[in-house]
Amino acid sequence: MADMQKRTVLLSREPVALYKILKFENLAASGGEAKHFIARGLVQVNGSVETRKQKKIRVGDEIVCNGVLLQIRPG
Secondary structure (H helix, E strand, C coil), X not given: CCCCEEEEEEECCCCEEHHHHHHHCCCCCCHHHHHHXXXXXXXXXXXXXXXXXXXXXXCCCEEEECCEEEEEEEC
């Protein structure tokens, strides 16, 4: 994980669907592509593979996708 890019994502309201965060953080080109990544098991939330596209993300969660760690913080 040392070579993984880390980013902080600030949420002004929660929860937010997982696929939307991937899209807004440009880890996927579209919502459809984000859903595809999730369905294929390419996304982890809090250390576990997550396959639910509508998984609700809250402050304190961590998402890993495409070699990027997103740390969800209050905004």
